[in-house]
Amino acid sequence: MKEINTDILIVGAGYAGIAAAKKLHTAQQDFMVIESRDRIGGRTLTEDLESGVTVDMGAKWVGPTQHLVWEWIKETQTETYDTYDQGKNLLKFKHKISSYTGTIPKIDPISLIDLGIAISKMNKLSAQISLTEPWNHPKAKEFDAMTLATWMEKHIWTAKAKHLFEIGIQTVFAAEASEISLLFALFYFKSGDNMDTLISIKNGAQQSILKGGTQGLIKKIAASFLDKIHLESPLVRLSQQASGIIAETNKLKIHARKCILTIPPVLINTIVFEPPLPQQKAQLYQRMPMGAAMKVYLIYPTPFWREMGFSGQIVSDEYPLKVTFDVGHADSDQGVLLVFVEGNDARNFIDLEEGARKKMILECVEKIFGHQASMPMQYIDKCWTEEVYSRGCYTGLMGPNTLTQFGHQIRVPFKHIHFAGTETAEKWCGYLDGAISSGYRAASEVLKETL
CATH class of the missing domain: 1.10.405.10 (Guanine Nucleotide Dissociation Inhibitor, domain 1)
Incomplete structure (x- = not known):
């Protein structure tokens, strides 16, 4: 096992971890990042499809008041475009289809x-x-x-x-x-x-889409310190001593003065802590399960629904299709329809074979848009509950009697360990902007203690 010494160890290379790394890099601090996956990005995952379309299989949108993400967008000169929001939206309820405009059907x-x-x-x-x-x-x-x-x-x-x-x-x-x-x-x-x-879309959380995807943005931000990121290094054990921490992965033993832990709460209890986490903090993480989200993309030769006067937005009461969006560029020749399957629907849907899932989705959109909707060039889906290092999406949730009993523990450090991640954010909790703010906060805490 290779041994490494550093001042500050960051666990997780999602938006929170990279935000913390960015702040420490700017402050010229000695740090390293370990990431369980073979990529950076966490709950963002951008894929370039054979059809030439770029899709976000994870986090996608940016809203106008998510100021920290917009700072990154401007800093990297990343282009954005608005979610297509022209024409009539469609509501399917009890086998009847009606059209409407605006957010409310x-x-x-x-x-x-x-x-x-x-x-x-x-x-x-x-x-x-x-x-x-x-x-x-x-x-x-x-x-x-x-x-x-x-x-x-x-x-x-x-x-x-x-x-x-x-x-x-x-x-x-x-x-x-x-x-x-x-x-x-x-x-x-x-x-x-x-x-x-x-x-909402307009002036809402679903307003803007990044060209090159949300994972593309984080890659740009991390470009100047990629050499400090160790991939495929899941944290197994985290020990604390008076002078600092010792972190063990499957191949590394890392000695550091401070640690910033940015992984989802549901995964924190998979780590062996020595000494153990305070009981209320451990109890909190036991009570923060992840949501269940599945994203389905249907890629068509053209956005034919636009020619029919429709926005591509559907609200439906039919399983598994409940909500859809047109996420193609306004000037795009190809049609990109995003279908969300969430909650219990997602948990049940993923148990089916991909062929069965595709058949069910296409039957739903065909009922609404006609035969043309049953013939996409490509079908692709992803369920985040199957991701070993996420176990769900979008964020960790709290059921009854959790926030009042244990919520005060969410941002409290434990000796040399500081906690970040979008679940710990005050503003835009559960979103990319919240992840960035949490990383900045944890980095500031560490800098205050080490400088």
């Missing part, structure tokens, strides 16, 4: 009012939540004791509004409303501005 007036009131209530409640200490809200324990589904049962009266709200929740969290604490949901909405922002 066209439904009967009573259901529409019901849905609008529910979203407004959610925005008002989330605005009251502190991003630094959400557990200190006067009703924190009450909100944390119930699931988001419980709140929906009490505050949404019509079946159609409840179903559309649930689809919105699946799209944001890649999980079911019954899995998430109301307090955590309120914090998450506040972290991303509000619920409207998280479900």
